[in-house]
Amino acid sequence: MLNRIDLRGGVRDPRRLLPRAQLDVSVAVERIRPLVEAVREHGYPAIREASERFDGVSPEVLRVPAEAIAEAEGTLDAQVRAALLESITRARRVHADQRRTDHTTQVVPGGTVTERWVPVDRVGLYVPGGLAMYPSTVVMNVVPAQAAGVRSLVVVSPPQKDNGGLPDPRVLAACALLGVDEVYAVGGAQAVAMLAYGAAVDPAGTVFCDPVDMITGPGNIWVTAAKRLLRGVVGIDAEAGPTEIAILADDTADPAHVAADLVSQAEHDPLAASVLVTPSTALADAVDRELARQVPATKHAERVTTALSGEQSGIVLVDDLEAGLRVVDAYAAEHLEIQTENAREWALRVRNAGAIFVGAWSPVSLGDYCAGSNHVLPTGGCARHSSGLSVQSFLRGIHLVEYTRDALREVAPHVVTLATVEDLPAHGQAVSARFPGETP
Ligand SMILES: NC(=O)c1ccc[n+]([C@@H]2O[C@H](COP(=O)([O-])OP(=O)(O)OC[C@H]3O[C@@H](n4cnc5c(N)ncnc54)[C@H](O)[C@@H]3O)[C@@H](O)[C@H]2O)c1
Numbered sequence: 001m002l003n004r005i006d007l008r009g010g011v012r013d014p015r016r017l018l019p020r021a022q023l024d025v026s027v028a029v030e031r032i033r034p035l036v037e038a039v040r041e042h043g044y045p046a047i048r049e050a051s052e053r054f055d056g057v058s059p060e061v062l063r064v065p066a067e068a069i070a071e072a073e074g075t076l077d078a079q080v081r082a083a084l085l086e087s088i089t090r091a092r093r094v095h096a097d098q099r100r101t102d103h104t105t106q107v108v109p110g111g112t113v114t115e116r117w118v119p120v121d122r123v124g125l126y127v128p129g130g131l132a133m134y135p136s137t138v139v140m141n142v143v144p145a146q147a148a149g150v151r152s153l154v155v156v157s158p159p160q161k162d163n164g165g166l167p168d169p170r171v172l173a174a175c176a177l178l179g180v181d182e183v184y185a186v187g188g189a190q191a192v193a194m195l196a197y198g199a200a201v202d203p204a205g206t207v208f209c210d211p212v213d214m215i216t217g218p219g220n221i222w223v224t225a226a227k228r229l230l231r232g233v234v235g236i237d238a239e240a241g242p243t244e245i246a247i248l249a250d251d252t253a254d255p256a257h258v259a260a261d262l263v264s265q266a267e268h269d270p271l272a273a274s275v276l277v278t279p280s281t282a283l284a285d286a287v288d289r290e291l292a293r294q295v296p297a298t299k300h301a302e303r304v305t306t307a308l309s310g311e312q313s314g315i316v317l318v319d320d321l322e323a324g325l326r327v328v329d330a331y332a333a334e335h336l337e338i339q340t341e342n343a344r345e346w347a348l349r350v351r352n353a354g355a356i357f358v359g360a361w362s363p364v365s366l367g368d369y370c371a372g373s374n375h376v377l378p379t380g381g382c383a384r385h386s387s388g389l390s391v392q393s394f395l396r397g398i399h400l401v402e403y404t405r406d407a408l409r410e411v412a413p414h415v416v417t418l419a420t421v422e423d424l425p426a427h428g429q430a431v432s433a434r435f436p437g438e439t440p
Pocket residue numbers: 032050051054055127128129130131132137158159186187188189218219220221222223239240241242243268269272334375376377378379
C-alpha cells in the first residue's frame with residue numbers, strides 16, 4: 001500500500017529524495033491571493049461569497065451570538081465535557097511552566113538591559129472544521145494564549161450546514177469552557193484574511209471583527225497558504241498545515257501499532273503524510289500487511305487510502321538506525337514517533353521535529369488530545385526552524401535599555417568609532433552632544 005523509497009547504500013543527502021505532497025503551499029498561495037485581496041477590499045460581501053462557495057452556507061451575521069455559545073455548553077455530552085476538561089487541565093499544567101520571566105542583565109556598573117516579556121494584545125485563533133471537527137484545537141490555541149496573558153482572544157471556525165451556519169457545537173462548547181466569547185463562523189482563507197484586516201459592517205449594520213495582531217492555529221492547505229500570504233501584515237505562528245507523522249522503527253516495534261499510528265494521522269486529510277523509516281524489511285512488510293487489514297475497516301477509508309497512497313507517504317528503507325536518524329532529521333516531521341530499542345536515547349539525538357513521541361506507549365493520538373503537550377505543530381519541513389505553539393508564541397521580548405551618565409560617557413568613544421565606520425556621523429553626534437567640551 002505504501003510507496004517504498006530505498007535509501008540503502010549510503011545516500012548522502014536524503015532531503016531531495018524524501019516524499020512531500022504535490023500540492024505545495026506556494027502554489028496554494030497563488031490560488032487564494034484573489035480571495036484574500038477581495039476580503040481586504042470588500043470585507044463582509046467577499047467573506048459571504050467565499051462561505052457560500054466553499055462551505056455551502058450564506059451567513060447573515062458572522063459573530064456567534066452569546067446565547068448559542070451558552071447553549072452549546074449546556075447541551076454538551078457529559079463524557080465529552082469530562083474529556084475536554086482533562087485535556088485543558090493537562091495542557092494548563094505544561095503551559096504554565098513555559099512562561100518566561102522578565103530578566104535584567106547588569107552589562108556594566110550603571111548600565112542595564114532588561115528583557116520584558118509582553119503578551120500580544122489581540123490574537124485570532126483558527127480552529128479547523130472542514131473534514132473533521134476540532135474542539136481539541138480550541139484547547140491547544142486558547143490555553144497557551146491565556147497563560148501568556150493575552151487580553152483579547154477571538155476564535156474563528158468554519159460554519160456548519162448542519163448547525164444552522166454556526167461552527168460545530170462542540171467547538172463552541174470548548175470556547176465556553178475556556179471563557180472565550182468572541183467567536184466567528186468563518187473558515188478557510190477568508191477567515192485568516194478577516195482576522196488580518198478586520199471586516200467592516202454586516203447587513204445589520206453591526207461593526208464586527210477588529211483586526212488582530214497575530215493569528216495562530218492549524219488548518220488545511222488553503223488556511224496555511226493564507227497564513228503564509230499574510231505573515232507580516234499580522235504575526236503568524238509556524239505553518240501548521242496538513243498533518244504529518246514519521247515513525248523511526250526497528251524490528252522491536254509492533255507492526256499493528258505502527259500501522260495504526262500511520263492510519264491515525266492519515267485520516268485528517270487526503271494530503272496528510274504518513275512515513276515509516278526503518279532498516280527492517282521484515283517490519284516494512286508486516287506494516288504493509290497490517291495496513292491492508294486495518295485501512296478497509298477504518299471509518300474514513302477513502303481519505304486514508306488517498307493519503308497513504310499519495311507521493312507524500314511511504315516506507316523509507318535505510319541501512320541502519322544511524323542512517324534513519326539522518327533521514328528523519330532531513331524530513332523534519334510534524335510528529336516523529338521513535339519505536340526502537342533505547343527509544344529515548346535516539347529521541348535525544350533528533351534535531352528536527354515538531355514533537356517527538358518516545359517508545360511504544362506514547363502514540364501521537366495521546367499528544368493530539370491529552371498528553372499535556374501542544375498539538376499545533378509545524379509541517380512541511382518548518383520544524384527545521386520553528387516550534388510548535390507555546391506560551392512563548394504569544395509573547396514579545398522588549399528590551400529596556402537604562403544607562404547612567406557615567407556609563408554612557410565611558411562607552412561613548414566606541415559608539416562614535418562605530419558610527420564613523422558606518423558613515424553615520426549623526427549617530428555619534430547624538431552621543432557626543434551630551435558631553436559638550438569633552439572629546440569622547
Ligand atoms: N499541523 C497541525 O498542527 C494540525 C493540527 C490539526 C489539524 N491539522 C490539519 O488541519 C486541516 C483541517 O482541515 P479541514 O479541511 O478539516 O478544515 P479547515 O477548517 O482547515 O478547512 C476548511 C475550510 O477550507 C476552505 N476551503 C475548502 N476548499 C477550498 C478550496 N478549494 N479553496 C479555498 N478554500 C477552501 C473552506 O472555506 C473551509 O471552511 C487538516 O489538513 C489537518 O491535517 C493540522
